[in-house]
Amino acid sequence: MDSNDDNSFAAEVSDIDVDRRLDHWLSSRFPEFSRSQWQKLISAGGVTVNDRQVKPSWKLRLGEKIAGGYPEPTSTELPPAPQISLDVLYEDEQIVVLNKQAGLIVHPGKANYGGTLVNALIHHFDELSGAGGAHRPGIVHRLDRDTTGVIVVAKDDQSHDRIAAQFHDRTVEKEYRAVVWGKLEFDTDFIETHIRAHSKHREKMVVCGPDPEARLAQTFYEVQERFRDFTYVKMLPKTGRTHQLRVHMQHLGHAIVADSLYRGHAEVHLADLLDSREHLTENPRLIARQALHAYRLQIDHPRTGERMEFIAPMPQDMERLLAALREHRRER
Numbered sequence: 001m002d003s004n005d006d007n008s009f010a011a012e013v014s015d016i017d018v019d020r021r022l023d024h025w026l027s028s029r030f031p032e033f034s035r036s037q038w039q040k041l042i043s044a045g046g047v048t049v050n051d052r053q054v055k056p057s058w059k060l061r062l063g064e065k066i067a068g069g070y071p072e073p074t075s076t077e078l079p080p081a082p083q084i085s086l087d088v089l090y091e092d093e094q095i096v097v098l099n100k101q102a103g104l105i106v107h108p109g110k111a112n113y114g115g116t117l118v119n120a121l122i123h124h125f126d127e128l129s130g131a132g133g134a135h136r137p138g139i140v141h142r143l144d145r146d147t148t149g150v151i152v153v154a155k156d157d158q159s160h161d162r163i164a165a166q167f168h169d170r171t172v173e174k175e176y177r178a179v180v181w182g183k184l185e186f187d188t189d190f191i192e193t194h195i196r197a198h199s200k201h202r203e204k205m206v207v208c209g210p211d212p213e214a215r216l217a218q219t220f221y222e223v224q225e226r227f228r229d230f231t232y233v234k235m236l237p238k239t240g241r242t243h244q245l246r247v248h249m250q251h252l253g254h255a256i257v258a259d260s261l262y263r264g265h266a267e268v269h270l271a272d273l274l275d276s277r278e279h280l281t282e283n284p285r286l287i288a289r290q291a292l293h294a295y296r297l298q299i300d301h302p303r304t305g306e307r308m309e310f311i312a313p314m315p316q317d318m319e320r321l322l323a324a325l326r327e328h329r330r331e332r
Contacts, residue, residue: 008067008068008069008070009030009067009068009069009070010065010066010067011029011065011066011067012063012064012065012066012212013060013061013062013063013064013065013066014062014211014212014213015062016196016197016199016211016213017060017213018060018061018062019059019060020059020060021056021057021058021059021060022042022047022049022054022055022056022057022058022059022060022066023035023038023039023042023056023057025060025066026038026042026047026066028197028202030070031109032107032108032109032135033070033071037071037072038056038071039056040071041068041069041070041071042054042055042056042058042068043055043056046068046069046071047066047067047068047069048066048067048068049064049065049066050064050065051065051067078108078113078114078118078119078122078135078137079113079114079119079122080119080120080122080123081114081115081116081119081120081122081123082123084104084115084117084119084120084123085120086098086120086121086124087099087100087101087312089150089310089311089312090308090310093155093303094154094155094156094159094301094302094303095152095153095154095155095159095163095301095302096121096125096138096152096153096155097150097151097152097153097297097310098117098150098151098152098153099148099149099150099312099313100117100143100147100148100149100150100151100294101148101315102145102146102147102148102289102315102317103145103146103289104116104117104120104145105117105145106118106139106142106143106145106151107135107136107139107142108135109135113135117139117151118135118136118137118138118139121137121138121153122137125138125153125155127155127156128153128154128155129154129155129156129157129159129160130157131154131157131160131161131164132160138153138154138155138160139153140152140153140154140160140163140164140167141164141167141240143294144243144246144290144292146289146290146292147290147292147293147294148292148293148294148312148315148318149176149293149294149295149312149315150294150295150296150297150310150311150312151294151297152297152299152310154302158302159302159303162300162302163299163302166299166300167240170238170239171300172297172298172299173236173296173297173298174236174237174240174294174296174297174298175234175235175236175294175295175296175297176234176235176236176237176245176292176293176294176295177224177232177233177234177235177292177293177295177314177318178232178233178235178245178249178256178257178290178291178292178293179230179231179232179233179256179257179291179318179321179322179325180230180231180233180249180254180255180256180257180291181229181230181254181255181256181257181263182229182230182231182253182254183226183229183230183231183254184221184223184231184233184252184254186223187222187223188220188221188222188223189220189221190218190219190220191217191218191219191220191221191248191251191252192216192217192218193207193208193216193217193248193251194207194208194209194210194211194214194215194216194217195207195208195214195215195217195241195242195243195244195247196208196211196213196214196215197213203261204243204261204262205241205242205243205244205246205247206247207247207248207251215239215241216239217237217239217241217244217247217248218237218238218239219235219236219237219238219239219244219245219248220235220236220237220238221233221234221235221236222234222235222236225322225325225326226331227325227326227329227330227331228329228330228331228332229329230257230325230329231254232322232325234295243261243262245292246259246261246262246290246292247262249262250262250263256290256291256292257287257290257291257321258287258288258289258290258291259290259291259292260290261290266288266289267285267287267288268285268286268287268321269283269284269285269286270282270283270284270286270324270328271283272286273286273324273325273328273329274328275328286317286320286321286324287317287318287320287321288317289317291317291318291321293312293314293315293318294312295311295312295314296309296310296311296312297309297310298310
């Protein structure tokens with residue numbers, strides 16, 4: 001996928017997208033717009049295939065060149081969300097650093113324009129950068145909805161551009177903590193693969209070979225604690241691909257605990273850790289989302305250039321899970 005400028009795009013159909021409907025393909029590639037928005041734009045001639053106007057139901061063929069603009073947003077005004085609290089780790093005139101809670105989508109997409117981190121930012125801060133687009137004020141990078149931890153927000157466009165350049169140049173240092181299923185074979189390892197969207201389940205990513213639609217993904221990990229059938233691990237991603245850490249752990253055969261998208265188990269209860277439930281009177285839920293936390297972030301301050309480090313304390317659900325593992329799953 002290549003962007004010609006901020007208002008248009010161009011792409012070539014790869015083998016994994018052959019026979020997909022054009023409107024389905026566009027809405028999966030640009031989820032901030034709904035399929036109905038893309039259908040209207042295609043019907044109006046705003047998207048072409050090999051320089052020809054087609055219908056939204058056009059079935060893609062290998063090598064076809066798709067080009068066009070983006071739909072007009074259904075609303076240019078994003079509603080503020082005063083009901084969403086923010087855990088501010090640091091703030092100055094250029095940036096805000098937050099400890100994002102689980103269950104919070106970072107920015108609006110499709111027809112959903114409320115209830116996101118962006119909506120909360122609009123309520124809490126008067127100035128936010130616009131470099132990321134009208135629906136992503138302040139947003140330089142993202143965390144998955146159910147991933148907690150450090151996220152940096154830019155208050156002005158210059159700060160946004162300078163921080164975004166650090167992510168692009170990979171001078172940012174990111175550290176995540178996770179609990180995964182099973183026992184990792186090595187205490188430390190470096191994972192390097194290609195990742196692309198799953199051919200059938202577009203919300204998922206998958207490890208693959210070199211491919212025009214794939215991107216290189218690199219992760220270093222280091223085991224922190226071992227338990228029977230579980231491992232607590234530190235991960236340092238060198239790239240920032242969608243779902244990278246979740247996909248890499250699944251690829252190793254050690255999916256992140258309670259990651260329903262990549263393993264199917266959405267929750268872990270105390271009983272799941274016990275060898276015997278004979279005397280169990282209560283079965284509290286330990287965690288109900290992927291056990292993944294963006295623990296630490298290092299960036300250069302966009303104005304001063306000073307190297308800064310931000311740490312988000314471990315969330316209660318992961319601490320609860322680790323405490324139960326230490327009590328019931330110590331290695332014998």
